[in-house]
Amino acid sequence: MYFPEVRMRRLRKTENLRRMVRETNLTLDDLIYPLFVIHGKGVKNEIPSMPGVFQLSIENLVKEAREAYDMGIPAVLLFGIPEKKDPVGSDAYSDDGIIQRAVRELKNALPDLVVITDVCMCEYTDHGHCGVLDESGYVNNDATLELLARSAVSHAKAGADMVAPSDMMDGRVAAIRDALDEEGFETVPIMSYAAKYASAFYGPFRDAAESAPKFGDRRAYQMDPPNVREAIREVALDIEEGADIVMVKPALAYLDVIREVRETFDHPVAAYNVSGEYSLVKSAGKMGWIDEERVTLEILTAIKRAGADLIITYHAKEAAKLIGG
Ligand code: PBG
DSSP states (O other): OOTTTOOGGGGGSSHHHHHHTOSOOOOGGGEEEEEEEESSSSOEEEETTEEEEEEEOHHHHHHHHHHHHHTTOOEEEEEEEOSOOBTTOGGGGOTTSHHHHHHHHHHHHOTTSEEEEEEOSTTTBTTOOSSOBOTTSOBOHHHHHHHHHHHHHHHHHHTOSEEEEOSOOTTHHHHHHHHHHHTTOTTOOBEEEEEEBOOGGGHHHHHHHTOOOSSSOSTTTSBOTTOSHHHHHHHHHHHHHTOSEEEEESSGGGHHHHHHHHHHOOSOEEEEEOHHHHHHHHHHHHTTSSOHHHHHHHHHHHHHHHTOSEEEETTHHHHHHHHOO
16 A cells, blocks of 8 residues: 555644654653762862763762652762872772762662662773773783772672673673672672773763873773674673673764664663763753754654663753653
8 A cells, every 4th residue: 555545644643643653762761860979068060061960079969869869760870080099090999989988878868769880990090091001001901800890899888789880891790790799799780881982972071070091092992983793792792791781882873783782682771872962962952053852852762762771861850851750
């Protein structure tokens, strides 16, 4: 059958008809809200390149997380900005580190909120790389594994519900799984940044987390943007090593990767709608060049349509307001 018997517009006629045949629905259950925590009291520093995103001291973090949780957002992803940085990122695995303190207070205030911690060295090292360096300035993979494992254990000890390694060292999921199990945290899941690309879209995040590398770039450990078969290998390895949820990052320029991962594996897939993607929407919105609310929902829905079960997004609260409870 063809036109004029077939008319695709019939089911587009009213909003209720469109609702009935809608294939993808963004829900509150899909959202993970990233937050930045910093030392001090009463701190709420807006990130100039990320309007609406703040470095928060712990009591403000709890307030923000509570607001999100009350809107129906089930989970937050925490990034810490330490007071002092050193070559081996000591604050990353100190029981008194910024993340560890923040997790304790958050879980105390909001026991049912799912608190996920980013596990990486770049916010904590003075050189800003995601691991420790050898003499030539190359990130030493195997020496970094132990520090990542210690960080993950210290997060779990503080009460983290899930850990999310974002460093892209080889073997880190297995190292973290072993360490967690050895310390009695066998029920703490790992969400691995499995296919994480060396992307220019992370620029604003590095302002927020104060984690830009002091020299060079991350191309010797994060993935090369043109590759997708390699992403499948990365995800397969992380699953083999024990990842519970696998992530593709960034999201928008990698929707094909999300789709490919979704079709190849049965694990839950997360996608990170990263800082640069957020900043583009915010800046064009501020200029009045786009309808910011509609663009936000269109983007998040596209990420879900591509195959993501979970979306890490700075738009989480805005999206929650738009889609309602
Ligand atoms: C840490 C980390 C980064 C992001 C998440 N975890 C930055 C990086 O790899 O440089 C980026 C998140 C974003 O851009 O929103 N390694």
